[in-house]
Amino acid sequence: MKLSIRTELDYSLPAPADVLLQIEAAILPEQKVLRAHIDLPPVEHFARIPGHDNIGDRIWLAAAETLKVHYEATVEPVRMLARVDDLAAVPAHLLPGETVDYLMPSRYCPSDTFQNLVEAEFGGLQGGARVGAIRDWIGQHLTYVVGSSESSTCAEQTFVTRQGVCRDFAHLMITLTRASAIPARFASVYGLGVDPQDFHAVAEVFLDGAWHMVDATGMSRPECIAKIGVGRDAADVSFLTSYGAVTLNSQSVEVTEVA
Structure with missing residues (x-):
């Protein structure tokens, strides 16, 4: 394509x-x-x-x-595609150095405040199965509402209001994934199928030794996405x-x- x-x-x-x-x-x-x-x-x-x-x-x-x-x-x-849910997590002590920053809390992704929640909600799942469950949970509990958030909105606020735009979906996805000791980063992209059309945001998670795209909004797919840049959160890649x-x-x- x-x-x-x-x-x-x-x-x-x-x-x-x-x-x-x-x-x-x-x-x-x-x-x-x-x-x-x-x-x-x-x-x-x-x-x-x-x-x-x-x-x-x-x-x-x-x-x-x-x-x-x-x-x-x-x-x-032309990226390699895989079903995220089936991939294994890399144990934290074996993670490559360049992924470690993406375990840490950042400005819009305060993952350290969500550790108890992810254990209570997803504690029986590991690796990609947990990432898939987080993606599905966000899809079921958040509503995509244009104009419902601001440039200062962080994942905690999105979790409370249960609404946002692609940026907010990605921040919450990243936050819950990092709280699960799985590296996650923010990717600014162009995505086919995004409605309304605009710059789009997805998460990338590090599983099975590689980065994999996850669009918690469900609007686009990795094979339909052109990447612009990555960062810890939106502040790095505006x-x-x-x-x-x-x-x-x-x-x-x-x-x-x-x-």
Whole structure:
């Protein structure tokens, strides 16, 4: 399957500001970027830097007045697929060093406060079976409601309100998985089937020696997803971070299947 991606951003800047963008599909063994093009306005400064864990690129811009970005790409996911529920957990003492940070609590994923809950709710399950049960529990107990959360909403608040958007579903999935001593990280992606279409967020869990995508919203599947970047939570992989005031005029994301 090949995905056609089209993204448009239009922001006004009342004063010069430094802006960090991460909207391009990452070049990775698990996905082929067959075509890509990004249009940016004239800026004072432009530089590419590696994304978190060296996955994808971030773009530094020193911009003023307006920031209009147009991005198009064709991406073919070729990642290995597995049924997460059947995979074994890696014992904590055998985890690779690069996965250990993803066991720890982070800004939006306070996993240390959920350890008693996961043992009470999922204590009879191990490894992928527990991850699958967490995914299903979130799907049964949370409602996807556009506009129901804010940029400051963390997994504790989502657990209480039982509603959110993809970002909140992913944060709760990551939190409960880390509380189960299984590494989990946040992935910013483009996903086919996401409704309404927008930047999407999924969890990635480390099982059986590899990372595996889990979309707790159920809207997209690993074979229909193009990864942008990863991080401990959404703070590490925001599509736009501004060091200065910006005003959103319009934003659109379109992901379709290439015939």
